Amino acid sequence: MPFSTRVVVTQELEPGEHRSLRILSNHAKKDDVEEFLRKAERMNTPRDRQNVEAVLQVSVKANDELYREIRRDANMCDALRELMKDDLEDAxxxxxxxxxxxxxxxxxxxxxxxxxxxxxxxxxxxxxxxxxxxxxxxxxxxxx
The missing domain is CATH 1.10.10 (Arc Repressor Mutant, subunit A)
Structure with missing residues (x-):
């Protein structure tokens, strides 16, 4: 049974749009990650938090060096810590x-x-x- 598929080329997405998709590539841009983190901080529902954590898990694995750099920035580090506080507490x-x-x-x-x-x-x-x-x-x- 045929089904439709879509291919998303993250490099071709508008810089201000679809940040959650743009940061999933292994060439994520720092400003995309930082803006995603800012928006993610305002998400409060459990479902939104789960989605944010899922996106971050993939993005962090694909962009280890970028996230190391972001963790050195105190404000962004606080945002990451806040988003992942449940995981950190469990660990x-x-x-x-x-x-x-x-x-x-x-x-x-x-x-x-x-x-x-x-x-x-x-x-x-x-x-x-x-x-x-x-x-x-x-x-x-x-x-x-």
Missing amino acids: RKMGESEGEVRGAAKIILKMNRSGMSPENIASITGKELDEINAILEGKVPVAL
Whole structure:
């Protein structure tokens, strides 16, 4: 079944129009990205925010060096941070959680090295014996 297709040549789009498409190319222009970020800051609905994040994810991957330059600009960096605050907060929480798991694993290894049995470690830490054994067998990453 035939279907219609359209090809968008981002270089041929009007500079002031369709910024969300223009920044998707791997040759995005700094002024297009900055203007997109300014407009994106004013978008408040969850759907708009999801769309902005999707566009930014693609654009950042395609234009790494440009975004490094933009991050050096304090105002634009604040705009990026605000747009991606939910992702940053999720990443921070995941990092904290990972750190806690690794810290507990280090303590469990030290307890075992000082002669404590896995059963005693489980009793003291409140963790399941299977979890203690997984740590002692190296199935849980410990090194930071």
